[in-house]
Amino acid sequence: xxxxxxxxxxxxxxxxxTRAETDKRILDDAYAALGKGVHKQQSMTGTGxxxxxxxxxxxxxxxxxxxxxxxxxxxxxxxxxxxxxxxxIYGALSEVENIHISKFQMGRSSPDQQVWASQTLGVKLLKTxxxxxxxFTLWDIPNKVKMIRYLSSNxxxxxxxxxxxxxxxxxxEAGSADMVPFPDGNDIPGDAQWxxxxxxxxxxxxPGTKAYDLAWIAKSTDSKAxxxxxxxVFVEDRTNLPKRIEWYAKSRPEDEYGFERFVIIAYPSxxxxxxxxxxxxxxxxxxxxxxxxxxxxGAYR
Amino acid sequence: xxxxxxxxxxxxxxxxDALRRIYMEYKDNLLTIxxxxxxxxxxxxxxxxxxxxxFAGSIGNIQLRGSLKSYLTASVINRVRDMYRxxxxxxxxxxxxxxxxxxxxxxxxxxxxxxxxxRLTDALAxxxxxxxxxxxxxxxxxIKFKEIARMQRIPLSxxxxxxxxxxxxxxxxxxxxxKK
Numbered sequence: 329x330x331x332x333x334x335x336x337x338x339x340x341x342x343x344x345x346t347r348a349e350t351d352k353r354i355l356d357d358a359y360a361a362l363g364k365g366v367h368k369q370q371s372m373t374g375t376g377x378x379x380x381x382x383x384x385x386x387x388x389x390x391x392x393x394x395x396x397x398x399x400x401x402x403x404x405x406x407x408x409x410x411x412x413x414x415x416x417i418y419g420a421l422s423e424v425e426n427i428h429i430s431k432f433q434m435g436r437s438s439p440d441q442q443v444w445a446s447q448t449l450g451v452k453l454l455k456t457x458x459x460x461x462x463x464f465t466l467w468d469i470p471n472k473v474k475m476i477r478y479l480s481s482n483x484x485x486x487x488x489x490x491x492x493x494x495x496x497x498x499x500x501e502a503g504s505a506d507m508v509p510f511p512d513g514n515d516i517p518g519d520a521q522w523x524x525x526x527x528x529x530x531x532x533x534x535p536g537t538k539a540y541d542l543a544w545i546a547k548s549t550d551s552k553a554x555x556x557x558x559x560x561v562f563v564e565d566r567t568n569l570p571k572r573i574e575w576y577a578k579s580r581p582e583d584e585y586g587f588e589r590f591v592i593i594a595y596p597s598x599x600x601x602x603x604x605x606x607x608x609x610x611x612x613x614x615x616x617x618x619x620x621x622x623x624x625x626g627a628y629r
Numbered sequence: 630x631x632x633x634x635x636x637x638x639x640x641x642x643x644x645x646d647a648l649r650r651i652y653m654e655y656k657d658n659l660l661t662i663x664x665x666x667x668x669x670x671x672x673x674x675x676x677x678x679x680x681x682x683x684f685a686g687s688i689g690n691i692q693l694r695g696s697l698k699s700y701l702t703a704s705v706i707n708r709v710r711d712m713y714r715x716x717x718x719x720x721x722x723x724x725x726x727x728x729x730x731x732x733x734x735x736x737x738x739x740x741x742x743x744x745x746x747x748r749l750t751d752a753l754a755x756x757x758x759x760x761x762x763x764x765x766x767x768x769x770x771x772i773k774f775k776e777i778a779r780m781q782r783i784p785l786s787x788x789x790x791x792x793x794x795x796x797x798x799x800x801x802x803x804x805x806x807x808k809k
Contacts, residue, residue, distance in 0.1 A: 335749075335796060335799055335800060335803070336768055336796065338745070338746070338749055339665075339749060339753070339764060339765070339768040339769065340768040340769065341746075342661050342665060342746050342749070342750070342769060343657060343661055344657060344660045344661045344664050344670065344673075345657050345660075346656050346657060346660055346674070346677070350674050350677075350678075351652075351656070353678065354652065354656075354677060354678045354681050354682070355648070355649060355652060355681075357678065357681075357682045358648055358652065358681045358682050358684070358685040359645050359648065359685070361682045361683070361685040361686035362640070362643060362645065362648055362685035362686065362688060363643065364686060365685060365686040365687060365688050365689055495643070510634070510635070510638075511634075511635075511638040511641075515634045515638075546632050546635075547632055
């Protein structure tokens with residue numbers, strides 16, 4: 329180990345491994361700190377319920393937008409005339425008040441999950457399962473009440489929403505990442521390829537929309553592995569709002585993209601969401617003897 | 630980098646899984662850096678603990694400028710510096726009394742490093758803090774001189790000098806020990 333080169337190599341090769349009990353201690357404490365940190369953040373910024381679908385941070389600064397536009401211009405298959413860009417889509421989503429999202433896995437004809445969310449009403453309704461095994465969960469934030477209806481037993485559970493429940497609920501919202509490829513417009517890489525699909529048949533799959541692809545290379549944290557990802561969005565001509573989103577991935581550039589999952593998006597009115605909730609949970613008068621339901625204003629039902 | 634940003638996003642939603650993935654990715658490297666700096670594996674584990682608990686607790690305020698690895702490595706180094714400053718008063722007193730062999734002579738689990746590596750970390754512990762920090766950041770942390778200069782807010786030439794002088798001194802220390 330006399331030469332500097334050997335010393336450098338020897339130092340670079342130093343390696344310690346944590347013990348299992350150390351991992352457990354650190355992770356347990358870090359999980360607890362994360363829960364408190366997220367809860368504190370939510371307390372400071374409001375409920376945060378809507379951040380997952382409608383994020384004001386979606387706005388892309390001009391410099392980033394310029395970078396994206398420049399990147400667009402570098403690709404021959406890009407049509408720039410009246411083309412929608414990512415900024416437009418994120419901006420349109422930031423204005424949405426009410427939304428209905430249906431999430432499908434590849435090859436499935438019925439959604440794994442459906443979500444109705446209304447910022448106007450302050451409610452979010454989730455449907456999981458299918459047919460008579462379906463379960464509806466309503467988060468009524470203004471009234472601080474959570475209701476669950478099980479179709480299998482035709483029963484309804486009602487309980488008040490605590491701050492702890494709210495924090496747990498928001499943790500579960502990470503699945504909303506199915507909507508957009510990046511949480512923030514700023515996170516879109518400069519070398520991502522954004523292109524309008526020329527194939528009219530593809531766009532015709534969702535009438536009244538134009539289809540665009542965002543393709544990028546996602547690297548693992550150590551940059552040793554890469555995944556080629558593609559996010560296809562069908563954008564409504566009139567509103568710039570996405571109506572359908574498809575997710576693709578492949579391991580090698582020479583491979584064909586594999587279709588992974590898709591999301592269908594609708595933008596119902598406040599009244600339509602009210603009606604859906606009423607149809608599922610019934611008018612309030614249907615449950616006069618439910619003690620936990622007493623006192624819940626239920627103004628929208 | 631992109632997957633990192635997604636992990637951070639998930640983490641900001643409170644995802645324990647994202648936190649676990651980040652921890653598993655970087656824990657060993659960060660522990661090695663802290664142990665190389667402190668010459669004390671138990672203290673290094675405490676640094677790792679504090680870094681991840683603080684990282685998780687303040688996730689809502691974190692805005693990454695560079696890579697997550699650089700951020701966590703800088704966090705480790707900052708903790709080590711704090712620990713170093715606290716111990717320094719005590720060490721100065723020991724040095725004046727002629728009892729100081731190295732900056733830290735804590736309970737190193739040398740066996741975990743191996744015999745040769747143990748000798749190397751012993752020698753590292755005898756380097757001035759700034760030189761040791763630069764060597765460890767560059768070689769264990771894989772951080773380029775330019776990035777180290779940015780992190781420490783010092784000129785690039787200073788970083789390169791610390792690295793070169795540190796290696797020279799390290800070689801001298803190891804040669805002296807080999808003669809004994």
